[in-house]
Amino acid sequence: MAKMSGAKALIESWKRENVEVIFGISGGALLPIHDILYDSGIRHILARHEQGAAHAADGYARVSGRAGVCMATSGPGATNLVTGIANAYLDSSPVIAFTGQVNTYSATSSYMIGRDAFQEADIIGITTPITKYNFQVKSASEIPKAVQMTFHIATTGRPGPCLVDIPKNTQTEIGEMDFSDKVQIRGYKPNIEPHPVQVKKAVKLLLEAERPIVLAGGGTISANASPELLQIAELLMMPVTTTFMGKGCFPEKHPLSIGNIGMHGTRVANKVILEADVLLAVGTRFQDRSTGTLDDFCPDAKIIHIDIDAGEIGKNVDVEVPIVADAKATLRLIHQQLVSKLRQRENSPWFNRVKELKDKFLSEMDSSKDNLKPANLLKTLRKILPENAIIATEVGQNQMWAALHFQALKPRTFISSGGLGTMGFGFPASLGAKVACPSCPVVDIAGDGSFRMTEQELGTSVTEDIPVIVVVLNNSMLGMVAQWQRLFYNRKYAAVKLGSVPDFVKLAEAYGAQGFRARSLEEFSNAMKKALKNEVTTVIDIPISPEDNVFPMVPPGKGLKDTIAGM
Amino acid sequence: MANEHNHIISTIVEHKPGVLYTVANLFRRRNFNIENISVGPAEEVGLARMTITVRGDDRTIEQVVKQLNKLIDVIKVTRLDPDHIVTRELALIKVNAPNPKVRSDLINYADIFRARVVDVSSESLMVEITGTSDKVDAFIDIMKPFGVKEVARTGITALSRGAKSAKMEE
Numbered sequence: 001m002a003k004m005s006g007a008k009a010l011i012e013s014w015k016r017e018n019v020e021v022i023f024g025i026s027g028g029a030l031l032p033i034h035d036i037l038y039d040s041g042i043r044h045i046l047a048r049h050e051q052g053a054a055h056a057a058d059g060y061a062r063v064s065g066r067a068g069v070c071m072a073t074s075g076p077g078a079t080n081l082v083t084g085i086a087n088a089y090l091d092s093s094p095v096i097a098f099t100g101q102v103n104t105y106s107a108t109s110s111y112m113i114g115r116d117a118f119q120e121a122d123i124i125g126i127t128t129p130i131t132k133y134n135f136q137v138k139s140a141s142e143i144p145k146a147v148q149m150t151f152h153i154a155t156t157g158r159p160g161p162c163l164v165d166i167p168k169n170t171q172t173e174i175g176e177m178d179f180s181d182k183v184q185i186r187g188y189k190p191n192i193e194p195h196p197v198q199v200k201k202a203v204k205l206l207l208e209a210e211r212p213i214v215l216a217g218g219g220t221i222s223a224n225a226s227p228e229l230l231q232i233a234e235l236l237m238m239p240v241t242t243t244f245m246g247k248g249c250f251p252e253k254h255p256l257s258i259g260n261i262g263m264h265g266t267r268v269a270n271k272v273i274l275e276a277d278v279l280l281a282v283g284t285r286f287q288d289r290s291t292g293t294l295d296d297f298c299p300d301a302k303i304i305h306i307d308i309d310a311g312e313i314g315k316n317v318d319v320e321v322p323i324v325a326d327a328k329a330t331l332r333l334i335h336q337q338l339v340s341k342l343r344q345r346e347n348s349p350w351f352n353r354v355k356e357l358k359d360k361f362l363s364e365m366d367s368s369k370d371n372l373k374p375a376n377l378l379k380t381l382r383k384i385l386p387e388n389a390i391i392a393t394e395v396g397q398n399q400m401w402a403a404l405h406f407q408a409l410k411p412r413t414f415i416s417s418g419g420l421g422t423m424g425f426g427f428p429a430s431l432g433a434k435v436a437c438p439s440c441p442v443v444d445i446a447g448d449g450s451f452r453m454t455e456q457e458l459g460t461s462v463t464e465d466i467p468v469i470v471v472v473l474n475n476s477m478l479g480m481v482a483q484w485q486r487l488f489y490n491r492k493y494a495a496v497k498l499g500s501v502p503d504f505v506k507l508a509e510a511y512g513a514q515g516f517r518a519r520s521l522e523e524f525s526n527a528m529k530k531a532l533k534n535e536v537t538t539v540i541d542i543p544i545s546p547e548d549n550v551f552p553m554v555p556p557g558k559g560l561k562d563t564i565a566g567m
Numbered sequence: 568m569a570n571e572h573n574h575i576i577s578t579i580v581e582h583k584p585g586v587l588y589t590v591a592n593l594f595r596r597r598n599f600n601i602e603n604i605s606v607g608p609a610e611e612v613g614l615a616r617m618t619i620t621v622r623g624d625d626r627t628i629e630q631v632v633k634q635l636n637k638l639i640d641v642i643k644v645t646r647l648d649p650d651h652i653v654t655r656e657l658a659l660i661k662v663n664a665p666n667p668k669v670r671s672d673l674i675n676y677a678d679i680f681r682a683r684v685v686d687v688s689s690e691s692l693m694v695e696i697t698g699t700s701d702k703v704d705a706f707i708d709i710m711k712p713f714g715v716k717e718v719a720r721t722g723i724t725a726l727s728r729g730a731k732s733a734k735m736e737e
Contacts, residue, residue, distance in 0.1 A: 124585065125588070128585075128588065128589055128592050129592055129593075129596045132639070133639045136585075153639060185639060186642050187580075187581065187638070187639050187640055187641050187642040188639050309637070310633050310636065310637075311630065311633040311634050311636070311637055313633075314626070314629060314630075315630060315633075
């Protein structure tokens with residue numbers, strides 16, 4: 001036990017959780033915390049908008065696999081975090097938000113909770129449906145336990161964001177602090193080890209399968225289960241498709257990789273899954289964008305579903321073998337049992353069928369020589385970037401083009417807003433990614449619409465010395481919405497034309513970053529090579545056609561079998 | 568929907584501020600319907616029991632249980648088997664009773680239902696009844712012709728029969 005202020009206890013608790021960096025913006029209700037944080041050795045990165053801070057913490061978390069921390073003051077500071085927290089919630093990312101709050105009590109003024117005080121917002125009420133856990137501190141001595149609990153909850157089981165709301169008077173209040181508590185939460189015990197009977201059933205199904213397929217989701221990455229997944233896939237010669245969130249968990253150059261499934265999945269993935277007889281689904285929630293209409297989703301397959309969240313089992317699809325456990329632990333066991341029962345499979349008729357489909361669709365792909373086509377740009381980008389490069393994307397066409405045409409080779413190198421689809425996520429997330437891995441080149445694949453939403457974080461990247469590269473696929477449109485209008489709303493381009501302002505090259509320069517404009521594939525290559533050597537953030541603006549569409553596409557309300565290749 | 572029934576879910580939660588909000592919020596967010604809820608301290612200090620009646624098909628109820636289990640402040644969730652369960656509801660009913668004849672009729676009805684008269688004024692009578700929701704419904708129906716002024720019902724509370732318990736596991 002030690003006597004100290006709440007603010008000191010908070011920083012001490014952070015140190016115990018090995019927090020290295022906090023993304024945030026200060027404000028009145030955080031003054032006592034910042035006063036201590038300033039001398040603490042923990043880096044505070046001053047964002048330009050709290051949403052940017054939350055996304056940066058999210059990017060940091062996804063790349064490092066550790067908790068990403070953000071902090072904002074009471075009221076608008078806290079509410080500005082909300083989009084970022086919701087984004088982390090839908091993508092199961094361990095973001096921990098700390099918010100200042102008005103006093104719990106004041107004898108002399110109405111600056112206190114419940115009096116609609118200046119910059120008071122009920123952030124606990126607001127974030128209850130979008131956090132895994134949230135907690136309002138009522139006295140200083142609760143702070144060490146609150147920090148321990150939220151870090152434990154955010155990073156274990158199915159990861160997810162947490163929030164701790166800290167009233168200003170508890171920051172200065174002196175309390176008896178107990179840092180020794182081991183976290184014991186009676187309502188929270190994630191199941192790690194799989195049930196042996198279920199594993200046996202899964203192994204049996206896999207051994208009997210003639211046409212097995214893996215569907216790997218974001219949970220595979222959270223669980224760091226990629227090596228185990230690779231072993232099983234290779235042993236059974238089993239094709240692997242990933243959900244959008246699972247991209248990167250299996251090397252996309254691998255002969256068994258068939259790319260993403262879903263609304264903008266590859267044609268081969270959307271076809272192969274229809275023919276499968278056993279589906280090994282790992283860490284996925286069978287979201288509508290992945291499955292299309294459920295009746296047409298792998299109609300002939302028996303499903304093995306591994307997920308650490310029991311709530312995902314049977315939520316959207318009925319499964320043959322549910323396994324509620326950690327993906328890594330489960331896949332390891334499945335592999336052990338498979339190895340003891342079978343020798344390495346050679347080219348099976350199934351593998352040959354998959355290969356045949358893969359080659360067929362590859363040859364049919366648009367090989368347009370127009371070198372500013374997004375597909376060509378992204379393939380070129382892959383060639384230029386080393387394997388350890390990290391890609392963040394914005395949301396919309398840029399994101400789906402990146403998913404289709406940029407091969408992710410390692411887990412945690414492709415980060416994007418999958419569940420919430422938050423435009424403006426990519427750029428601040430790329431800053432968080434760079435902080436988590438300073439030696440990795442980090443590229444935000446952006447659309448002009450998304451980049452406009454958080455472009456002010458150029459200020460953060462320059463002043464905090466976090467150099468990243470932003471590739472703006474600029475069609476001066478909200479391109480994905482325009483695509484739907486083109487396809488389903490008779491080309492009526494309502495509320496999508498953004499115009500060609502600002503000039504992104506000048507915008508970059510205004511912030512002290514560097515800007516290039518690329519009007520050919522060659523100019524793009526050259527700009528990228530310069531950017532990789534640059535010590536400041538580089539924005540590469542590439543004017544593309546506003547008529548470019550993302551294909552293949554499963555039209556809304558249709559099944560994977562209805563995938564269309566183009567117009 | 569055709570397969571919808573009422574199900575009773577017994578939940579042990581941390582007895583602290585905000586838990587009711589968290590649980591109610593989950594139901595709203597996931598589009599589940601609370602028919603009925605009663606909350607009170609449970610057998611152990613620091614714990615509360617929420618007895619929640621939910622309407623839905625089996626798949627929905629399974630989701631309700633799983634989603635409740637995910638809440639950190641929810642410690643145990645038990646779906647009570649309707650065949651092995653005791654359910655009770657308490658109601659206070661204030662009825663017009665302007666004269667001795669009506670009062671005596673009311674008291675007779677109360678006796679038949681094993682309800683108790685708990686307050687009397689010159690104009691009205693207050694009756695307390697405990698039992699299953701059906702019984703409470705039936706009694707209120709009988710009271711209606713007299714002019715029911717106010718009704719307060721607690722909502723269903725329930726425990727499973729026998730030695731089996733929905734307590735926290737050791």
